[in-house]
Amino acid sequence: MKAVCIGSEGGLQHLQIKELPQPSPGPGEVLVRWHATSLNFHDYLVGIGAIPTPEGRVPMSDGAGEVVALGDGVDSWEVGSKVMSLFFPKWIDGNPTGAKTRGISGETVDGYLTEYSVLPAEALTRIPKGYSYAQAATLPCAGLTAWRALVVEGNIKMGDKVLIEGSGGMSIFALQFAKAAGATVYATSSSEAKADRLRDMGAVEVVDYKADERWGKTIYKAAGGGVDHVLDVGGGSTMSQSIEAAAMGGHIYAIGILGNGRKGTLTFPKLFFKHLRMTGLAVGSRVMQEDMIRAIEENGIVPVIDRSFGFAELADAFKYQASGAHFGKIVLEY
Numbered sequence: 001m002k003a004v005c006i007g008s009e010g011g012l013q014h015l016q017i018k019e020l021p022q023p024s025p026g027p028g029e030v031l032v033r034w035h036a037t038s039l040n041f042h043d044y045l046v047g048i049g050a051i052p053t054p055e056g057r058v059p060m061s062d063g064a065g066e067v068v069a070l071g072d073g074v075d076s077w078e079v080g081s082k083v084m085s086l087f088f089p090k091w092i093d094g095n096p097t098g099a100k101t102r103g104i105s106g107e108t109v110d111g112y113l114t115e116y117s118v119l120p121a122e123a124l125t126r127i128p129k130g131y132s133y134a135q136a137a138t139l140p141c142a143g144l145t146a147w148r149a150l151v152v153e154g155n156i157k158m159g160d161k162v163l164i165e166g167s168g169g170m171s172i173f174a175l176q177f178a179k180a181a182g183a184t185v186y187a188t189s190s191s192e193a194k195a196d197r198l199r200d201m202g203a204v205e206v207v208d209y210k211a212d213e214r215w216g217k218t219i220y221k222a223a224g225g226g227v228d229h230v231l232d233v234g235g236g237s238t239m240s241q242s243i244e245a246a247a248m249g250g251h252i253y254a255i256g257i258l259g260n261g262r263k264g265t266l267t268f269p270k271l272f273f274k275h276l277r278m279t280g281l282a283v284g285s286r287v288m289q290e291d292m293i294r295a296i297e298e299n300g301i302v303p304v305i306d307r308s309f310g311f312a313e314l315a316d317a318f319k320y321q322a323s324g325a326h327f328g329k330i331v332l333e334y
């Protein structure tokens with residue numbers, strides 16, 4: 001079987017396609033034939049070597065495919081079941097712990113840009129009814145992160161106001177979940193064409209964060225006193241404006257570090273005089289993923305896929321992602 005592997009040195013030029021022996025499932029395990037993955041910023045950091053991984057690691061944290069063989073004692077799946085991966089294969093339910101979040105697909109354990117892999121039967125969920133493999137592969141990281149922020153941590157209510165930042169994969173899911181919950185969505189984007197698409201999807205106001213340095217203040221005013229939920233994707237590069245955009249008592253989800261935002265400074269009195277909550281979060285559990293799948297089916301939510309690449313085109317797909325030209329998700333199908 002074929003698998004893409006990270007080389008001994010970091011860098012997209014060192015990604016290799018290898019011929020590996022096909023594994024077979026032991027007790028409690030299943031063999032999955034993967035058919036699609038999707039790109040997340042985390043995968044890009046692994047791909048370029050900014051997150052170091054052992055030589056030979058199979059990248060990509062999202063996978064969708066079908067079960068093709070069952071190990072002894074597995075009764076939760078059948079041969080032919082359509083399944084998708086978990087970002088944290090060991091986080092099934094409850095609060096995150098070190099042990100539950102130690103395995104990260106495509107980083108500390110092998111990911112899904114491989115034709116086959118063997119996994120514990122519990123490290124998978126079904127895919128939403130009617131979804132293609134490519135659509136399902138957009139969900140385990142980007143979809144679940146947006147779901148956990150707004151629904152699990154944020155208890156979003158009809159009439160709430162939500163700010164999404166940029167038009168990447170996680171942010172577009174947040175827009176879709178917020179609209180389905182009856183919330184009003186505000187957005188930022190550096191592209192006028194993408195701003196039009198965000199408005200078409202229901203954003204009431206889109207601010208260009210490059211043209212307007214004080215975009216947080218602009219959103220605060222547009223929302224008539226700030227927004228209740230902010231999904232922050234830039235950390236040090238966006239958090240001070242995310243705080244500006246928030247309403248009194250608002251909730252900010254610290255999710256990403258786009259724009260070189262690994263570190264930054266904050267004006268702390270803004271945090272406490274606005275009585276803000278800030279939740280740092282990394283994806284979610286299998287139970288959260290199952291809840292998200294039900295909600296997606298009930299609300300007819302369909303992922304926005306910008307472009308699809310082939311199995312051997314990961315480096316090209318990463319370059320396209322890094323260009324920032326995409327709107328929503330980029331996938332690979334195989």
Ligand SMILES: NC(=O)c1ccc[n+]([C@@H]2O[C@H](COP(=O)([O-])OP(=O)(O)OC[C@H]3O[C@@H](n4cnc5c(N)ncnc54)[C@H](OP(=O)(O)O)[C@@H]3O)[C@@H](O)[C@H]2O)c1
Pocket residue numbers: 039040041042141142145165166167168169170171188189190191194209233234237238254255256257258259281282283321324325326328
């Ligand atoms: N904590 C978690 O569990 C988790 C899960 C998923 C993602 N993330 C993080 O969330 C962030 C977004 O991930 P993604 O996979 O959705 O990325 P993505 O699809 O690559 O999104 C990139 C888009 O974000 C916007 N953007 C880029 N730099 C920006 C900046 N400085 N300020 C505001 N927006 C900016 C741009 O939108 P425009 O072109 O419209 O300007 C760009 O097209 C990443 O940092 C990622 O690591 C975290």
